[in-house]
Amino acid sequence: DIQMTQSPSTLSASVGDRVTFTCRASQSISTWVAWYQQKPGKAPKLLIFKASTLESGVPSRFSGGGSGTHFTLTISSLQPDDVATYYCQQYNTVSPYTFGQGTKVEI
């Protein structure tokens, strides 16, 4: 199975900061990565697919990058509404569709 490892586990930053967190795959997965935002008590929300394609309606301060085994999610100017946990997911293989363990963003 492909493992997805996110870092850091928790990130504390200030409003307006540029923040970047990473996701590493245990083997190459091209650009088959999605990123999700999950707020407490809510379902996850799709932010980015195919590593760097912004989902419709998602603010442009979010961006994704990377390929192969190293992927990043960047928030260009952190906003209070961005407090959440962020998960990466690989969907390169048929089984299983593994998630990273999450990065919790605090202000």
Add this chain to the structure above:
Amino acid sequence: EVQLVESGGGLVQPGGSLRLSCAASGFTFSDYWMHWVRQAPGKGLVWVSRIKSDGSSAIYADSVKGRFTISRDNAKNTLYLQMNSLRAEDTAVYYCARDHNGFVWGQGTLVTVSS
């Protein structure tokens, strides 16, 4: 607008069974692969199972293989998860999700396995 509405969760004793449903609307259900994903209290997301658009093929996480069965009724726009031999570690919010360049999620239904 895409809508996925899960139901069927609740409290069940260890060894018991439960069937979850996911009612889909706002898109052509029969065109999409569908998944179940779960999240234990305070923990991360764990993929559970996937079924192809025509129901011809299903796959499972090792942790539920042989105990859970995913199915769908394209005429009713509904996805199912039959859960048997439930264990305490199956306690989680269960989400259904549509697969297309990432997942679109329902709101989830809570399953609690406890005596």
